[in-house]
Amino acid sequence: MIEVFLVTGMLIATTILICLYRAVFGPGAFNRVAAASVIGTKTVVLVVIVGYIFERPGAFVDIALLYAILNFLGTLIFAKYLERGEVCSA
Amino acid sequence: MTRMSEKNFSVLVTLVVLTIFWLLLSPLTVDIYKFFIGELHHEHIPHVLFLLGSAIISIAIVTVISHDLMIKKEEQMWLKFKRLLAYLPWELYQILLANLDVAYRAIHPKSFESGRSGGMFGVGPIDPEIIQFETTLRSDLSLVTMANSITLTPGTITILVDPPIGKFWVHAIAKAPADALLVDQSMQKKVAHVYLEEG
Amino acid sequence: MFSLDLIVNGVTVALFVIGLFFMFSGAIGFLRFPDFYTRLHATGKCDTLGEILIIVGLIIYDGLSPLSAKLLFLSFFMLLANPAGTHAMMRAAYVTGVRPWKRGEARQ
Structure with a gap:
């Protein structure tokens, strides 16, 4: 099965590369933030797959959970900042 | 159901949810299991007890601070929960349809040029518009369910919600999904049925 | 001949393939669609289902274990968090x- 995990990981990395085009060239801040968020959610799955490749999924699933929560918070904070021009009103 | 005050109910739900979450993430779950079948080594017991105590203290602190954020007690909660469970399979089917729809539009070679309609779901590839409509839904939970259902069904995403008048701003990717929401209104009736509001 | 391992691995591979198809179509839509709103249509839907299908494949590969419970929680979290972020x-x-793109304009 390790070949399957390797191929799946490489294909997910390819989709990340496709989304990287929007993060670098995409017109405006919104496209870049959306690209960052999408790359983050894809990375969560990639981390889990890498855990299975290294045959230590237990540790890597914890990292993936933490990364998912951080990515969600980051997306919300970026959206709020772009909407209001400030993250936290005094 | 026995009568329970609003505060006790939210405290109880928060405690149960936090405890399950802690058991799910903690490696101590294995140790506790070993303790009950009598395989835990004696040297480990103080260590496990210390971590268990700190877990209980932190769960208590979080519950005291944030129990009122978690859930509010409502009328006929059990009936609403059962109806929500009955609503979910239809929603999952809609998610599958939505994904096939977007995948078709993304791969279609002429998504942007011709104005002709046709294709898998009888709709032209891309003709976006922003629509507004008012609903009869008022409560928080029903508005959240409606907004998430709109986002997950084919071709539409919620942009804004105005809770006092139940008004939705929706971005539709083509004419047909917008009409499904404006004319058909079956989703709105289903959500109103789940939360016992008049459709 | 048809052992249980073979069936489990086959189901896992099938779920991986379907999930990767959805993830690829989401990425292509993100690249091709004409403006910000339609691009979010592609990523908000396709990515969520594709990633959840891959994680469900891992759950089936893993069987009944604490790890699958964590993965199940991860997929539920994605199902809630992705539409909220979108x-x-x-x-x-x-x-x-x-400004949203209208049919007939140049893509942004």
Whole structure:
């Protein structure tokens, strides 16, 4: 099965590369933030797959959970900042 | 159901949810299991007890601070929960349809040029518009369910919600999904049925 | 001949393939669609289902274990968090006045 995990990981990395085009060239801040968020959610799955490749999924699933929560918070904070021009009103 | 005050109910739900979450993430779950079948080594017991105590203290602190954020007690909660469970399979089917729809539009070679309609779901590839409509839904939970259902069904995403008048701003990717929401209104009736509001 | 391992691995591979198809179509839509709102249509839906299908494949590969419970929680979290993040970005763009693309215009 390790070949399957390797191929799946490489294909997910390819989709990340496709989304990287929007993060670098995409017109405006919104496209870049959306690209960052999408790359983050894809990375969560990639981390889990890498855990299975290294045959230590237990540790890597914890990292993936933490990364998912951080990515969600980051997306919300970026959206709020772009909407209001400030993250936290005094 | 026995009568329970609003505060006790939210405290109880928060405690149960936090405890399950802690058991799910903690490696101590294995140790506790070993303790009950009598395989835990004696040297480990103080260590496990210390971590268990700190877990209980932190769960208590979080519950005291944030129990009122978690859930509010409502009328006929059990009936609403059962109806929500009955609503979910239809929603999952809609998610599958939505994904096939977007995948078709993304791969279609002429998504942007011709104005002709046709294709898998009888709709032209891309003709976006922003629509507004008012609903009869008022409560928080029903508005959240409606907004998430709109986002997950084919071709539409919620942009804004105005809770006092139940008004939705929706971005539709083509004419047909917008009409499904404006004319058909079956989703709105289903959500109103789940939360016992008049459709 | 048909052992249980073979069936489990086959189901896992099938779920991986379907999930990767959805992830690829989401990425292609993100690249091709003409403006910000339609791009979020592609990522908000296809990515969520594709990633959840891959994680469900891992759950089936793993069987009944604490690890599968964690993975199940991860997939539920994605099912809730991805539409919420999409909705937040959509709302920010609409409030700050990003103009939606109409048919016949040049792509942004």
